[in-house]
Amino acid sequence: MNFSKNKSFPEQCTKSTKITYSTFKTVLLLSSIAAFAFMLSACSASQKAENTGNTSADKPITISATDVTSQVTGALSDIHTDKVLSYGDDTFNSNVETLYAGLDTNTLRDGCIAFDSTGSTADEISILVARDSEDVDTLKSILTKRASQRATDFGQYKPEETAKAQNAKVFACDNYVILAICENSGDARTEFMKVMQKAAA
Amino acid sequence: MTDSCKTTKASGKPESICHKVTAVLFFVILITVMFTYPLAGDKTFSENENRVLAARPEFSPADFMSGDYSKNLEKYMADQIVLRDGLMQKASDFKRLCGLKDINGVYLGKDDYLFNKLTESDIDTEQFNKNLDSLNHFFANMANLNLNKDLISVMPVPSSDYVLSGLLPRGAAEFDTDSAMQVLNSSLSPYRIVDLRNTFALNSKNTQLYYRTDHHWTAAGAAAAYMYYKNSLAQLNPAQQSDSATSGGSAGLNGTAEPIDSAGLKESLPKLKTVSSGFYGSLYSKVLCSGTVADDIQTPAAPLPDGLLVSIAGNSENTCYDSSALSKKDKYNYYFGGNYSSVEISTGIKNGRRLLIIKDSFANSFAPFLFDDYEKICMIDLRYYIGNLEEYTQEQDINEILVLYELSNIMSDTNISKLGTGK
Numbered sequence: 001m002n003f004s005k006n007k008s009f010p011e012q013c014t015k016s017t018k019i020t021y022s023t024f025k026t027v028l029l030l031s032s033i034a035a036f037a038f039m040l041s042a043c044s045a046s047q048k049a050e051n052t053g054n055t056s057a058d059k060p061i062t063i064s065a066t067d068v069t070s071q072v073t074g075a076l077s078d079i080h081t082d083k084v085l086s087y088g089d090d091t092f093n094s095n096v097e098t099l100y101a102g103l104d105t106n107t108l109r110d111g112c113i114a115f116d117s118t119g120s121t122a123d124e125i126s127i128l129v130a131r132d133s134e135d136v137d138t139l140k141s142i143l144t145k146r147a148s149q150r151a152t153d154f155g156q157y158k159p160e161e162t163a164k165a166q167n168a169k170v171f172a173c174d175n176y177v178i179l180a181i182c183e184n185s186g187d188a189r190t191e192f193m194k195v196m197q198k199a200a201a
Numbered sequence: 202m203t204d205s206c207k208t209t210k211a212s213g214k215p216e217s218i219c220h221k222v223t224a225v226l227f228f229v230i231l232i233t234v235m236f237t238y239p240l241a242g243d244k245t246f247s248e249n250e251n252r253v254l255a256a257r258p259e260f261s262p263a264d265f266m267s268g269d270y271s272k273n274l275e276k277y278m279a280d281q282i283v284l285r286d287g288l289m290q291k292a293s294d295f296k297r298l299c300g301l302k303d304i305n306g307v308y309l310g311k312d313d314y315l316f317n318k319l320t321e322s323d324i325d326t327e328q329f330n331k332n333l334d335s336l337n338h339f340f341a342n343m344a345n346l347n348l349n350k351d352l353i354s355v356m357p358v359p360s361s362d363y364v365l366s367g368l369l370p371r372g373a374a375e376f377d378t379d380s381a382m383q384v385l386n387s388s389l390s391p392y393r394i395v396d397l398r399n400t401f402a403l404n405s406k407n408t409q410l411y412y413r414t415d416h417h418w419t420a421a422g423a424a425a426a427y428m429y430y431k432n433s434l435a436q437l438n439p440a441q442q443s444d445s446a447t448s449g450g451s452a453g454l455n456g457t458a459e460p461i462d463s464a465g466l467k468e469s470l471p472k473l474k475t476v477s478s479g480f481y482g483s484l485y486s487k488v489l490c491s492g493t494v495a496d497d498i499q500t501p502a503a504p505l506p507d508g509l510l511v512s513i514a515g516n517s518e519n520t521c522y523d524s525s526a527l528s529k530k531d532k533y534n535y536y537f538g539g540n541y542s543s544v545e546i547s548t549g550i551k552n553g554r555r556l557l558i559i560k561d562s563f564a565n566s567f568a569p570f571l572f573d574d575y576e577k578i579c580m581i582d583l584r585y586y587i588g589n590l591e592e593y594t595q596e597q598d599i600n601e602i603l604v605l606y607e608l609s610n611i612m613s614d615t616n617i618s619k620l621g622t623g624k
Contacts, residue, residue, distance in 0.1 A: 085587065095587055098618040118514035119542030119585025149615065153584040156251050156483045156531065157540055157562065163253035 061174045063199040065112035065127040068176065068192065073114050073125055075191040078183040080123045081114040100128065100142045101149070107135040109175065122150050122161035125188065126179040136172050143170045143179035150181060174200075237283045244281065248530045249289075251486045254280040286489070293490045302370035305487040308362070310369050313494040315484035316362040317416050319376040324612050329381070332617040333388040336604060339620035340392055342591055343602060352601040356395040356430060357385060357608040358418065358563050361411035364401045381608060393433060395603075399460035400429045407463045408470075412496040415482020416607075417533055420473050420499035420566055425461065427570035428469050430603075432458040471570060472502035476522075480532040498532045506572050508549015513541050521546065521569055536565035542585035545597070546578040557599040559583065559590075561614070564605045575601075583616040590620060 066086040073081050085092040087110045097103055099113065110129035116122075126146060128139045151165035169185040171178060173196040180188030247254050258264070258273035265271075282288070293304055302309050308316040336355065344350045362369055363378040378398070386394050401410055401422075410422035418426070436458055461469070477498040485493050500522065511521045523538035537544060540562055555577040558564050564580060571578055579597050581590065594602075606614070 083587075091587070091589055094589065094621070095619060098616065099587070101615060113587075115587060117542060117587070119540065119582060120514050153616070156486065157534070159246070159252045 061176070061196065061199050063195070065110040065129050065176070068178075068195050068199075069112040069114045069125050069127055071195045072178075072180075072188055072191045075194075076182060076184075076187055079125070079188075080116045080121045081125065083117040084112065084114045087111040100126075100146055102145065103128075103139075103142050107131055107138070122154055122158075122165045122181050124150065124179065124181040128177050130175040130177065133175055136175060136177055139177040140170050140172055143177055147179055147181060234282070238278070238281060241281075241283045247280075247286070249286050249481075249486060249489055251483070251530045257281075290489050290491050293488055297490055302373065304490075307484050307487045308370055308373050309488070309490070310365070312368055312413075314361070314365060314368045314411075314413050315488060315493075316365070316369060316373075317360065317484060318374070319360060319362060319609055320374045321376060324376070324381075324609070328615060329384070329612040330388075331622070332611060332614065333385065335618050335620040335622055336389060338622055339590070340389075340602070342621070343594065346591065346595065348594075348600060348602065350392060352393075352434075354393040354395050354430070354433070354602065355385070355389055355604045355611075356397065356426065357382065357606060357611055358426065359398055359401060359608055361416065361418075363398075364405050364410060376609070378608060381612060385608075385611070395426075395430050395433050397426055397429060400425060400466075403460055403462045404466050408466065412480065412482050413494055414480065414485035414496055415533060416484055417482070417563060417566065419496070420501070421470070423563075423567040424471050424473065424501070424570055425466055426567060427471075428466065429458060429461055431574070432461065473499040474502040475499050476535065477527045477532050481530070482533065483531075486530075498527070498535055500535075500566075501569055503573075505569075506548050506550060508547070509572065510547045510549070511537070512545040512547075513537065533562070533565070536569070537580075540565070540582050540585065542582055542587075543593075544580040546572070546580070548572045548575060548578070550576050552576050554601060555579075555597065555599050556601045556603060557581065557594055557597065558603045558605055559620075560603075560605045561607060561610045563607055567605060583614070583619050586619070 064086075066084065069084060073079055085095070087093070087096075087108065092111065092113065093105075096105060096108075096111065107130055108128060109131045111127060113124065113126045115124045126143060128143065130136050130139055147165055147168035147170065150168070151162050154161040154165060156162070164183065164185075165181050167185060168179060168181040169189055170180075171189055171192070173193060176196065178188070178192050180192070182188055243257060244254055245256070246252070255273065255276040257277050258270055260270060264273070296304055297309060303318060306318045308318055310316050340350065340353050343353065359378055360376070362373070362375060366375060369375070382396065382398065386396070404410065404425055408421050408425065409419050410425060411418050475497045478495060480496040480498050481493065482496065505520060509519050509521070511518050521537050522535055524535070526532055526534035526538065531539075546568070550573065552575070554575045556571065556575045556579070558568065558578065558580045560580055560582060561584075568578060568580060577597065579593075579599065581593070604611075611617070
C-alpha cells in the first residue's frame with residue numbers, strides 16, 4: 001500500500017497553509033459534531049412532539065377514543081369502515097386480546113376500532129389509550145403487530161388490501177396510539193393530530 | 202484478458218485505458234438503468250406475482266431522517282426495474298437449471314407440481330394448543346345451547362406436500378402431519394373429526410386432488426372431501442341426523458367412516474365441469490418459472506338450485522360464482538368472489554338443516570357441493586369476522602357446525618382465538 005500522495009500534502013504546505021489546514025479540520029470536526037447534535041435533538045424533538053401531540057402539557061386530554069375515531073374516519077373520504085366497537089362494549093372487550101395480541105388490558109384506559117365488517121377491505125382505524133404514558137411504546141408495537149397480522153390475513157387473496165396493511169401507519173399523541181389502515185394513511189395522521197390539538201386547546 | 206493484460210501491464214498506459222473502458226461501461230449501464238425508470242413508467246400491479254408494486258415515495262424531511270424514505274425508495278427501485286417479470290423468470294429458470302429445488306419457500310416437485318414448503322419451525326405449538334382450546338370452548342358452549350354435539354365436525358385438510366409426498370424433490374423437509382393429527386384427534390375427541398388422510402391417500406394417484414400451481418385443493422379434491430364428510434355424517438342414525446334442536450346429551454359418536462377407495466370415489470364423485478383452463482396460482486406467483494403447466498378451475502356440473510340466494514356484504518345473488526374472477530390472475534376467487542367475514546346461503550331446499558362453516562379459503566370450493574343437503578349454510582371467516590359468534594349462531598338458528606381449515610392453518614391462525622378461551 002502506498003500512502004505517499006496523502007502524506008505529501010501536509011508536508012508540502014507552508015506554515016500559514018498548515019494553520020489553515022489545521023483550522024479547517026477543527027472547523028469541520030466542530031460542524032460535524034454540531035450537525036450530529038442538531039440531528040439528534042431534531043429526532044428527539046420530533047418524537048416528543050409526536051408523543052405529546054405538540055399540545056399544552058398541563059392540560060390532560062380526555063377526549064374519548066370513540067370520538068377521535070369518528071372524527072378521523074369522518075374526515076377521510078376514501079376509508080371504508082361501517083362498524084365501530086368501543087372499550088366497554090361486550091364485543092370489544094371479548095375480542096380485544098385477540099385483535100391486539102400481547103395486550104395487557106390493565107394498561108388500557110380507553111380504546112376503539114372502526115373496521116369494514118364485510119371483510120371486503122382491510123380498512124381500519126384502531127385507537128388504544130394508555131393509562132400510563134410509559135405504556136405508549138408497548139401499545140405502538142402491539143398496533144404495528146396488528147397491521148402486520150392484517151397483511152397476513154389478506155395475503156395473496158386481496159393484494160390491494162394487503163398493500164394497504166403493509167403501508168399502515170402507527171403514531172402516538174399524548175397517551176393515544178392510533179393505527180390507520182386506509183388508502184392514504186398519511187391523511188389519517190394529519191386528521192388525528194388536528195383532532196388531538198383541538199382536544200387539548 | 203490473459204495475453205493482452207500482460208502486454209498492458211508491461212507498458213503501463215494501456216492498463217489505464219482498460220480500467221477507463223471498464224469504468225465507462227459501468228457508468229453507462231448505471232446511467233441507462235437510472236434513466237429507464239422515468240422513461241418506462243411505473244406499474245401499479247404485478248399480475249404474475251399477484252401483488253401491488255411499490256410506488257415512488259414522496260420526499261419529506263421527516264421520512265428522510267427516519268430512514269423510511271430510503272427504505273421505500275429501495276423497494277420502489279426493486280419493484281419498478283424495467284423488464285422485471287422477464288428478469289425474475291430468467292432468475293428462477295437459472296436457479297432450476299442449477300439444480301435448486303426450493304425457490305422462495307416453494308418446492309419444485311415432480312410432474313410439474315409446486316409445493317408450499319412447510320417445516321416444523323413454521324408451526325407454533327403454543328398457538329396450536331390455544332386454537333384447540335378455543336375450539337373446545339366454543340363447541341362446549343354450543344352444546345350448552347342445545348346444539349347436538351354429534352353434529353359438530355372438524356375437517357382438517359392435509360396439505361398437498363403430505364398427500365403427494367412422493368412427488369416432493371429428494372431431501373425436501375416434511376412437516377409431521379400425522380403427529381399433528383394425533384394431537385388434534387385427542388384434543389377434540391368428543392367431536393367428529395373428518396380425517397381425510399386415508400381417502401386422499403387412496404385417490405391421489407387417480408384423481409388430481411390439488412392444483413399444481415396453487416396451495417388449494419381442486420374441485421375434485423373438494424368433491425372427494427364432500428363424499429367422505431357425507432359418509433361420515435351418514436353414520437349417525439336418522440333420528441340423530443334430523444335432530445336439529447335436541448339437547449346436547451348424545452349417544453356418542455359412531456367413529457369415523459371407512460375411507461373411500463378409488464373405485465368407490467369414481468362411482469360416487471359428483472360430475473365436474475371446467476370453467477377455466479388458465480389458472481396459475483399462489484405458488485406459481487412465488488416461483489415464476491417458465492414452462493409451468495396451468496391448472497383448470499372446475500365446479501359441480503349439476504346446475505345450482507333454483508331457489509339459491511347467496512348474501513355477501515349486503516348484496517344478494519342467485520349464484521355463488523364470480524365470473525369476473527376468471528379474467529383475473531387469482532381464478533380461485535371464482536368461488537364466492539373470494540373471502541368475506543360472513544356469507545349466508547339459502548339453498549331453497551326445505552329440510553331444516555342449517556350449517557355453520559367456520560373456515561379458511563378451502564371451504565369456498567367445497568361449499569357448492571353441500572347445496573343439495575342443507576336449507577341454509579352460513580360461512581364465517583375468522584380472519585375478517587369481529588363479533589359474537591355464539592349470538593350469530595343463535596340468530597341464524599344453526600343446528601350443525603363444520604370447522605374446515607387446512608391443517609397448518611388450524612395450527613397457526615391466531616384468529617381462531619376469537620372463539621374464546623376456557624382459561
